[in-house]
Amino acid sequence: MNPIKHVAIIMDGNGRWGRSKGKSRNFGHKEGLKTVEKIIKETLKNKIKYLTLYAFSTENWKRPKNEINYLFSLLNNFLSKKIKELNEEKIKFYVIGKKKFNKKLNRLLNYSEKLTSKNKRLQINLALNYGSKSEIIRAINFIKKKKLGINEKNVSKNLYTSNIPDPDILIRTGNRKRLSNFLLWQLAYSEIFFEKKLWPDFNEKDYNKILNLFKKIKRNFGKI
Numbered sequence: 001m002n003p004i005k006h007v008a009i010i011m012d013g014n015g016r017w018g019r020s021k022g023k024s025r026n027f028g029h030k031e032g033l034k035t036v037e038k039i040i041k042e043t044l045k046n047k048i049k050y051l052t053l054y055a056f057s058t059e060n061w062k063r064p065k066n067e068i069n070y071l072f073s074l075l076n077n078f079l080s081k082k083i084k085e086l087n088e089e090k091i092k093f094y095v096i097g098k099k100k101f102n103k104k105l106n107r108l109l110n111y112s113e114k115l116t117s118k119n120k121r122l123q124i125n126l127a128l129n130y131g132s133k134s135e136i137i138r139a140i141n142f143i144k145k146k147k148l149g150i151n152e153k154n155v156s157k158n159l160y161t162s163n164i165p166d167p168d169i170l171i172r173t174g175n176r177k178r179l180s181n182f183l184l185w186q187l188a189y190s191e192i193f194f195e196k197k198l199w200p201d202f203n204e205k206d207y208n209k210i211l212n213l214f215k216k217i218k219r220n221f222g223k224i
């Protein structure tokens with residue numbers, strides 16, 4: 001049985017879900033937030049230590065302004081309402097990506113990270129304004145500045161995810177089989193599960209099914 005330390009998720013399909021209900025893409029984003037809450041609870045139940053959620057990519061800035069604004073207002077409301085509860089649940093909140101938003105959101109993100117920084121039960125990494133290619137380039141620039149050797153250990157140590165074990169599992173919902181610039185370095189040996197369901201339809205049962213499938217996989221890491 002493989003232990004599960006880290007699950008990463010590309011939460012895709014909100015927009016299509018909203019449209020499929022005859023409503024807006026934003027309606028799908030709102031519904032998708034409910035799935036986030038379900039999956040956090042289930043991750044705690046499964047005693048998994050790290051959960052990384054892809055919420056906004058560096059490429060997502062190419063979307064219409066109204067959708068971008070809506071996504072960030074959802075995040076703002078969610079965090080302001082829930083960060084206390086997350087803290088009480090002993091969850092550590094951490095942002096991966098470039099924290100460069102409006103003042104209010106920057107402050108809320110920093111506050112949330114600080115408030116929960118000592119928690120050890122589960123670490124939630126929220127990938128926000130995150131792009132894997134720019135993360136790797138940033139790491140290499142740090143290494144150069146520190147005049148260190150460019151090697152695997154130093155690259156890993158200078159990514160946003162330094163000190164976090166690589167994901168055991170990557171799940172992408174929404175019936176698309178691509179990585180969309182997510183954790184390209186860290187996923188080198190992860191087991192990848194592409195899920196047909198759109199994110200708002202994904203539930204605890206689907207999640208546990210994947211976790212159980214993972215446990216039985218023979219992971220080789222190049223060996224036999």
Ligand code: IPE
Nearest residue numbers: 011012013014015016017055
């Ligand atoms: C959610 O799904 C991902 C985010 C960028 C928040 P999408 O908004 O990409 O939904 P689809 O893929 O267009 O259906």
Ligand code: IPE
Nearest residue numbers: 010011012054055056057180
């Ligand atoms: C990936 O989904 C980003 C997030 C889930 C935040 P996208 O919907 O942006 O990916 P593409 O553009 O279809 O590859």
Ligand code: MG
Nearest residue numbers: 012013014174
């Ligand atoms: Mg999408």
